[in-house]
Amino acid sequence: MFDPTAPDSVGLVKPALMHFDEPLELECRRVLPSYDLMYETYGTLNAAHSNAVLICHALSGHHHAAGYHSPEDKRPGWWDNCIGPGKPIDTNRFFVVALNNLGGCHGSTGPGTVNPETGQPWGPDFPMVTVKDWVTSQARLADRLGIQRWAAVIGGSLGGMQALQWAIDYPDRIGHAAVIASAPKLSAQNIAFNEVARQSILTDPNFHGGRYYLHDTYPRQGLILARMVGHITYLSDDAMRAKFGRDLQSGRFHFGFDVEFQVESYLRHQGETFSRNFDANTYLLMTKALDYFDPARNFDNSLETALSHATCQFLVISFTSDWRFSPERSEEIVNALVAVDRDVSYAEVDTDKGHDAFLLDIPEYTRLFGAYMRRVADELENA
Amino acid sequence: MFDPTAPDSVGLVKPALMHFDEPLELECRRVLPSYDLMYETYGTLNAAHSNAVLICHALSGHHHAAGYHSPEDKRPGWWDNCIGPGKPIDTNRFFVVALNNLGGCHGSTGPGTVNPETGQPWGPDFPMVTVKDWVTSQARLADRLGIQRWAAVIGGSLGGMQALQWAIDYPDRIGHAAVIASAPKLSAQNIAFNEVARQSILTDPNFHGGRYYLHDTYPRQGLILARMVGHITYLSDDAMRAKFGRDLQSGRFHFGFDVEFQVESYLRHQGETFSRNFDANTYLLMTKALDYFDPARNFDNSLETALSHATCQFLVISFTSDWRFSPERSEEIVNALVAVDRDVSYAEVDTDKGHDAFLLDIPEYTRLFGAYMRRVADELENA
Numbered sequence: 001m002f003d004p005t006a007p008d009s010v011g012l013v014k015p016a017l018m019h020f021d022e023p024l025e026l027e028c029r030r031v032l033p034s035y036d037l038m039y040e041t042y043g044t045l046n047a048a049h050s051n052a053v054l055i056c057h058a059l060s061g062h063h064h065a066a067g068y069h070s071p072e073d074k075r076p077g078w079w080d081n082c083i084g085p086g087k088p089i090d091t092n093r094f095f096v097v098a099l100n101n102l103g104g105c106h107g108s109t110g111p112g113t114v115n116p117e118t119g120q121p122w123g124p125d126f127p128m129v130t131v132k133d134w135v136t137s138q139a140r141l142a143d144r145l146g147i148q149r150w151a152a153v154i155g156g157s158l159g160g161m162q163a164l165q166w167a168i169d170y171p172d173r174i175g176h177a178a179v180i181a182s183a184p185k186l187s188a189q190n191i192a193f194n195e196v197a198r199q200s201i202l203t204d205p206n207f208h209g210g211r212y213y214l215h216d217t218y219p220r221q222g223l224i225l226a227r228m229v230g231h232i233t234y235l236s237d238d239a240m241r242a243k244f245g246r247d248l249q250s251g252r253f254h255f256g257f258d259v260e261f262q263v264e265s266y267l268r269h270q271g272e273t274f275s276r277n278f279d280a281n282t283y284l285l286m287t288k289a290l291d292y293f294d295p296a297r298n299f300d301n302s303l304e305t306a307l308s309h310a311t312c313q314f315l316v317i318s319f320t321s322d323w324r325f326s327p328e329r330s331e332e333i334v335n336a337l338v339a340v341d342r343d344v345s346y347a348e349v350d351t352d353k354g355h356d357a358f359l360l361d362i363p364e365y366t367r368l369f370g371a372y373m374r375r376v377a378d379e380l381e382n383a
Numbered sequence: 384m385f386d387p388t389a390p391d392s393v394g395l396v397k398p399a400l401m402h403f404d405e406p407l408e409l410e411c412r413r414v415l416p417s418y419d420l421m422y423e424t425y426g427t428l429n430a431a432h433s434n435a436v437l438i439c440h441a442l443s444g445h446h447h448a449a450g451y452h453s454p455e456d457k458r459p460g461w462w463d464n465c466i467g468p469g470k471p472i473d474t475n476r477f478f479v480v481a482l483n484n485l486g487g488c489h490g491s492t493g494p495g496t497v498n499p500e501t502g503q504p505w506g507p508d509f510p511m512v513t514v515k516d517w518v519t520s521q522a523r524l525a526d527r528l529g530i531q532r533w534a535a536v537i538g539g540s541l542g543g544m545q546a547l548q549w550a551i552d553y554p555d556r557i558g559h560a561a562v563i564a565s566a567p568k569l570s571a572q573n574i575a576f577n578e579v580a581r582q583s584i585l586t587d588p589n590f591h592g593g594r595y596y597l598h599d600t601y602p603r604q605g606l607i608l609a610r611m612v613g614h615i616t617y618l619s620d621d622a623m624r625a626k627f628g629r630d631l632q633s634g635r636f637h638f639g640f641d642v643e644f645q646v647e648s649y650l651r652h653q654g655e656t657f658s659r660n661f662d663a664n665t666y667l668l669m670t671k672a673l674d675y676f677d678p679a680r681n682f683d684n685s686l687e688t689a690l691s692h693a694t695c696q697f698l699v700i701s702f703t704s705d706w707r708f709s710p711e712r713s714e715e716i717v718n719a720l721v722a723v724d725r726d727v728s729y730a731e732v733d734t735d736k737g738h739d740a741f742l743l744d745i746p747e748y749t750r751l752f753g754a755y756m757r758r759v760a761d762e763l764e765n766a
């Protein structure tokens with residue numbers, strides 16, 4: 001099924017690390033004296049340096065968005081179905097940059113990397129980073145890569161928030177913003193789910209105040225619970241019904257606390273796999289970045305005023321069964337853009353896959369996303 | 384605001400304990416050799432013993448449904464707004480029985496009471512109890528109280544499931560079933576949320592395999608997390624927005640893991656209060672009773688066949704913003720009842736209060752519930 005030699009795969013790819021010595025002042029008023037960003041690129045930067053697109057990742061994503069690190073990899077990068085030759089983000093036409101955000105746990109500077117001042121992992125001392133901070137750091141990465149202006153900044157969920165922030169903060173450096181399955185800010189319910197996930201981690205006895213690295217352990221149970229509750233919000237009720245219904249794990253009731261229903265087994269498995277592959281401090285930071293995101297806040301709480309600073313064109317996509325960031329949340333963005341006379345294409349894709357749909361190969365989604373990106377590439381080539 | 388001497392209050396009430404020596408065979412095939420049920424009654428049983436109604440409680444409920452145990456009580460019973468003189472369940476006309484279900488933690492035999500065989504608290508050895516088992520035990524309580532037939536069995540959420548089970552298991556002993564904010568069985572998503580709550584408790588280091596009583600502790604954090612995630616499902620997104628929005632606890636961001644948003648503070652407070660007042664093993668049992676409930680299961684998975692055994696009249700009420708048990712879930716019950724030609728009144732009450740609405744004084748709800756119950760009382764008096 002997954003094949004690095006397939007004609008529509010970017011094939012074997014190699015991450016790279018970019019070191020930054022310029023201090024980065026963060027929204028929280030703290031300063032990162034230096035930092036690294038791990039990134040990957042796919043495709044070729046054209047002579048005019050005009051065909052670059054930036055992929056922004058969501059809560060648990062990273063720089064490895066497409067292709068394979070080795071022929072033995074069981075799975076490609078997390079957005080491989082959208083990135084590659086002939087795919088919606090067509091690497092025959094675009095130079096694609098994907099990075100691991102600051103605070104991440106996949107190679108970029110974050111809580112698990114060493115704080116040069118102490119020689120110990122940052123842990124809980126790593127500063128709170130926001131979507132705005134990420135965009136600033138991404139702009140510096142663009143500078144280094146010789147990209148003055150992105151043809152497009154693209155992201156789903158938390159990634160879509162970064163695309164929005166790019167449009168507001170760097171209007172001259174972005175041609176298109178693709179904001180998929182996202183929202184202009186979290187609702188109280190969104191924050192509440194994040195808070196449950198955080199409390200799961202923070203109260204795990206193996207959290208050790210965030211210094212678990214020094215204790216050779218990690219808050220496994222906290223991460224499992226955080227992921228379980230998160231995962232419920234990524235799937236729709238209908239998708240869960242279709243996938244599991246009330247099917248029993250063994251065909252009959254056992255009347256005990258072992259797994260009875262398949263959905264329990266699935267959730268435990270998802271949680272356990274995740275807990276082995278993700279850093280708890282990073283999870284905490286990512287949920288906080290979500291909570292804090294609210295670009296209207298700096299503009300008298302007017303999303304319209306915030307977006308009036310944008311000059312790029314927008315693609316906004318939502319999914320009917322997404323109850324984490326429902327279509328209404330995307331429509332808030334679209335309505336604000338229309339109100340300030342910005343160019344926006346909006347599609348609500350009919351699917352039962354819930355929030356996770358933005359990561360999946362859903363024909364209507366793939367088709368319209370591909371059509372939009374073809375137009376972006378055509379514009380560049382005709383410019 | 385709360386006043387035991389108010390004319391529409393049942394005033395000061397006293398719980399009573401009924402001991403049962405007859406063994407109770409449970410659905411899980413285990414047998415409880417003897418047990419106690421804690422209950423309260425309000426109003427007066429008429430000479431014909433025909434005016435009794437049974438109140439079935441939901442996940443965290445108990446026998447104290449109305450009135451006050453002492454003049455100093457800060458709050459009355461959990462359904463005081465529905466039970467009392469002139470209220471929907473009018474104690475001037477009905478003899479109201481409310482009990483703490485088996486497995487509970489408010490006086491009835493449960494994991495926290497002593498297992499006579501060991502002289503220690505039952506803890507994890509307490510057998511799994513189901514909605515069907517509760518109904519069987521409630522029927523025995525009815526026998527003891529001289530109630531051959533309930534004028535009505537009434538419950539919200541898990542309580543409504545008991546009313547449904549009564550209608551199926553004891554058609555001759557129930558005149559009306561009021562099934563409020565309930566469902567004919569849990570969805571995969573409902574089970575998933577329960578599983579997160581259970582794992583929170585089961586993996587708390589203070590759970591001690593359910594024998595925390597012997598360690599002079601309890602799984603406080605697990606209970607807090609379980610209640611936090613549960614609480615999110617009891618409120619609607621709109622209710623949370625109306626109640627908290629994105630209001631900050633202190634007016635500005637602190638960029639840390641202390642409370643930033645009011646909704647975080649609220650959830651933590653709800654969780655902490657609950658953890659002090661509820662037994663973890665009981666919480667586990669209640670969530671399993673919810674998961675296992677599926678009356679159609681014994682009838683070739685046909686809800687219609689299951690309900691064809693019922694002869695009583697039904698009142699089914701749902702709430703528009705309830706996403707735990709949405710109106711569609713109530714309509715499954717209503718449609719099955721209509722298909723087998725049973726008498727059913729159905730109302731979908733428009734409210735933004737979510738699942739919790741069944742506990743609240745919502746004028747449309749109170750009015751139509753009261754109207755239905757007045758008809759029940761009128762029938763009795765005209766019989």
